[in-house]
Amino acid sequence: MTSTSLPQPAATARPAAVPDDVVGRRVRSLRKPWQWVLTAVVIVLVLNFGQTLFTNRSWEWPKVGKWVLHPAILQGVLVTIEATAIAAVASFVLGVLVALARQSNNVVLRSLAWFYIWVFRSVPLLVVLLFLYNLPNLYPAIGIGIPFGPQLQVPTTSILGDLALGALGLTLSETAYAAEVVRSGLLAVDNGQHEAAKALGIPRYRQLTRIVLPQALRSIVPSYVNQIIGLIKSSSLLFYVSLLDLFGVAQNLASTYPTDIIPLLVVATIWYLVLTSLISIVQFYVERYYNRGLKGAR
Template sequence: MTNTIDPPFTETVHTVPSSRTARSERILPEAAELARLGTVRVARLRHPVQWIVTAVVLLFVLNAGQTLFTNPSWEWPKVGRWFFSPAILTGLQLTLLATAISAVVSFLGGIVVAIARLSSNPVLSGLSWLYIWIFRSVPLILVLIFLYNLGNLYPTIGIGIPFGPQFQIPTISFLSDLTLGVIGLSLSEIAYSAEVVRSGLLAVDQGQHEAAKALGIPGWRQFTRIVLPQALRSIVPAYVNQIVGLLKASSLLFYVSLLDLFGVVQNLASTYPTDIIPLLVVATIWYLILTSAISVMQYYVERFYARGAFRVLPPTPLQRLRRAVASLGARR
């Protein structure tokens, strides 16, 4: 009997690479490829047309600046003499007053007309649409001329019962030239600001209205505390453009015997015909200053109402300047 001895049991163990080893084996070729590409010099893309256009624009700007300050016909000494003259400052004050009152009245009136335009009441909606259609179609100068001749159309104005007793006063004594000018600017501007306000109200998400109604918040409080603050993010940029246009449109008050900034310049130019160019330059500079001030106010108002849209507000130009100065001092 033969004894057979079985061969010893051998077990084959298959080693499975760990996830870290597999990941390193996968990353190493990519790292090698990146290292190889790092030695390759990458050439920047050339933009010859862009550089040519930039050079032409800079050349044009330098030539314009040279002619602006070297041409004696501009008469800059006279510009400096007229810039702070009492007549110019009086006209500037009237321009600021008429623009400020008209801007406030037109914004508040625009809110009322926009709400009526969005109303489900067909009478309010139809009348607001008719108002916007009329005053957006008629030029501002015609509105001012009609109001200036209002005393010829209606010698007296009054309030009372239609076809009954009324309290009447003379139109000329009640409405001054400034009042007529502000009314004309406001009537025309309300039509445009109403559309700006309406677009801002429609931009608010409908869920905000539904959530406010679900919480039982009164309608007026929904509008003033929830809807309008969110709508102002869209309203402010467009309405500030309207204010800039209103500021420039105030120059038409000269045609209804109001001596605003432009009207004073026109009168002085007729009195001093040799100073026409310096006076026009003075008016231009003042309008540039006023519109720049409005743009600065627009920036900070937009920043105020953007608090809910950004977690961290971007720094203002003044903050950027302070940081740049601080970093420069730290480097030194």
């Protein structure tokens, strides 16, 4: 009887001997002196700029304190919030409808949605506002009824007040961008979700409201909040259609008090920073709400 030898396991490679002078030493990261130099330069520049803010008397900080809570400025802030809030809500709702039309199988709806987005993304907001401001000259009355037949008409000026005109202009322009944001969010939802919902026989409107849209909001919310921040800044153009928003009030006061131009611009800047910061805080909590359940979400 012959004995067969079993294969022996390969010898484990033994680590090379570590020199005694290396044992116990701390591992240090590679030094990058240029990063420290660049950081020092940036800090010096920031400190110098900060110093000029408080030592340069041309900023006139006492006047900034006088104007920042002035009733006229606060009224302008209120108008800015109202116009932005109306436009933000209306443009999101209309943006969802336009995005759905853009993805529709109906050629007419799809073409009209594409045409709307193409026009209002191409035309500057100021031009849209000026057209609306001169709308009573083009159409003294607005009506609805049978084409070339009897119509119910009302004067244009009775419908479009200053606030309504400004909010309408912002809404028309913003809807085109909101539609593309919503459409990108809808396309980001995995196609398997749609197929699973169809297989379960869920009606289409419930597929949209209960399955697709809640998932799409995870990608829609950050982009649309950026649009709202841009909307707040775009509201400064309402001054050119006689709506006294924050920037419009600051401009009027600057024309009345020409020596306070810089302080009034600083006041407007401060309020825009406050408004956009508040929107960013809301964005954080909304994102956290829609991202709950995701790995790594906070």
